[in-house]
Amino acid sequence: MADRYDILIVGAGVAGSALAHALATAPRTTPLRIAVLERSLEEPDRIVGELLQPGGVNALKSLGLESVVENIDAAKCLGYCVVDAAAGKTVEIPYPGKHEGRSFHHGRLIMNLRAAVRRAPGVDLIEATVTDLIEDNSSKRRVIGVRASLKGVEGKQSFLASLVIIADGCYSNFRTSVFGAGVKPETKSHFVGTILKDVVLPMPNRGTVALIKGSGPVLMYQISKHDTRILIDVKQPIPSDLKAHILANIAPQLPHSVQSSLEIALDTDRLRRMPNSYLPSTPQGSSSSKPGVILIGDSWNMRHPLTGGGMTVAFSDIVILRPLLAAVPDLSDWNQVKRALDRWYRDRKPLASTVNILSVALYDLFGADAPELEVLRTGCFKYFELGGECVNGPVSILSALAPSPALLTYHFFSVALYSIWVMFTHPQRVPGRPDEKPRYAAARVDQYPFLLYKSARVFYTACVVFGPLLWAEMFKHAGPSRTTLVLGVVASLAVGAAVVL
Structure with missing residues (x-):
């Protein structure tokens, strides 16, 4: 017997969690029953998704989620500092007015978002790995649910819903099945990241962008009281010995206050890589995608993480989408949903x-x-x-x-x-x-x-x-x-x- 919901959300990361809370708390005559399925509810450990621009902070406030950046040892971000290594010059780029961003450990933000989801009315947060989309037998092959393997339970369980929302991130398992093989991200380079301990940046509470001769930029920003994230852009082909490459070609061009901390981090911490991908958005609900399912977040639209805009776009998307979906009286009526998606696609563009x-x-x-x-x-x-x-x-x-x-x-x-x-x-x-x-x-x-x-x-x-x-x-x-x-x-x-x- 399949469990039935109004909305299924695949993925409890930034976009999935925020959307679940937003829809559950949106004014609506009939409350929604929502299920959020996430492969692992343990705290994630990632090297991106750690900087929220002021526009994203404003979006969180609009969603009533501003508290998720509190009590996680987040650092204030007041703007940027750009360092031209070759010229030996530095320029400050402050945010206008009194606007502030926030930077933090990604996993801590996610755990706060999931805690908000658990408190939201009518939402079930389920630890399960979604393996398949369930389609009906009509000629349009509308998606009506998903199959998932629950943690600790043998076999697969079916979950049915009026609307399925995919928010499974940049490595989405369902992007191709919804849009076809033609919609795929372009990877421009990789960020190689580690944590610097108690480092002194050229300007406090500023994201530092170091322009490195012969290489891509290096990004540094404080994510907690003692931790500073460093992301080093590495182009293809990836050097076989990343540590040697960084020590020989990158570290000498960084500010002197950073070099010793980087050398220690290379000895004590592991280097991790993350692709820097670009994926333009595609209209949803059109003939080129399957009815009954939509994508959101990095599964649908990506930009280069250099400017730290990913979470800001995701939260802003949800601010726009929330009232549009909440105003749809019957989510099983795809024509009504499609009109909301067309409006969303247009309104999010600027x-x-x-x-x-x-x-x-x-x-x-x-x-x-x-x-x-x-x-x-x-x-x-x-x-x-x-x-x-x-x-x-x-x-x-x-x-x-x-x-x-x-x-x-x-x-x-x-x-x-x-x-x-x-x-x-x-x-x-x-x-x-x-x-x-x-x-x-x-x-x-x-x-x-x-x-x-x-x-x-x-x-x-x-x-x-x-x-x-x-x-x-x-x-x-x-x-x-x-x-x-x-x-x-x-x-x-x-x-x-x-x-x-």
Whole structure:
């Protein structure tokens, strides 16, 4: 005999737990009966999902879950500090106003979220491994439940529901079965992480981004009173000896206050890897997906973790989805659910797309390995050095306080054009032997023709970085014509450049 619920949620991580609590406590004439199935209810141990931007903190407050970041020894995050290792310079990027983020041990947050789920009315939190989706016998093969193996119980048990929600994370076991093989994440690199003990960062209560020559960025942020997470970007192919690679190529370029702590951590702690993946969102409830089931969180939409936007997007998604699903009188009526999903997909775009585009574009700049990208990276750092709106605007976008693709387009092309200006007007390093003291000189007039050619390549590179991301996030599913979508991207880029000029 199968257990029957109104909603089944597969996964009790960030998105699954928050959504279960949100739907259970949403105003509704008929209370929902919800089951959350999670493979293991032990405290998880992960190296990502440890930084919540101010926009995510605001979303938690909207959901009535602000207490989940309390009593877990969380650290305040007041903004960022960007370190240019090659230039030996540091720039502060504070959050606007009095806004604050939070950073913490991921597992402690999850346990607080699950405790909130247990207190929510009408919710069963069940330790079970979901193995299959159950479909009916109609021509549309609607999903009507799941099969799962309960911990300590032989055989499989069926759970039926009007709506099934998949929230099983970046390694989702059900993404392909719902959307097909064409929807899969692109892995751009890996973060290698460990814990630094009692380290002194260049600026307290700031996430530190170190720009490393010849490698991707290094991210550091305090997650408790004594613990600081360090995430080192490593591109393919992964070195066979990661510790030796870090000691030889990464550690010497980090701030001196960090180097000894990193060496100790490499001797005493294990290194763990996490893929840095990008997965644009796909419309749900359409003909390309199965009816009766939806995905949420990293199982459906991912961005590069460099900007720490994953949990912020997930919580913000739930803030938007909660009233839409709560207003559906009959969750077994897929047409009603689909209308809610269409509205959700549209309404989430400004925040989710802005955070997603910024995360990948910023990684492409900070992980620069091409000459044109190096120019953009240098220009980006000097753009931050200008202060004022050149800092306030980008950090408002990054922190999800200003969810505006138009504002992101403006600042991205401002950086691109300022990078070109920097090439002409700022002293550049003169090539020489590695053992020589670095020398810098301004561009000569006879170098201008080459710099004009290089400027065109830099601006083209900026368009190549930004354009596909904008198309994937904002226009990919906006209409039936691919030509219309491409023209939309070109027009958006042109508008961004025109606004800057």
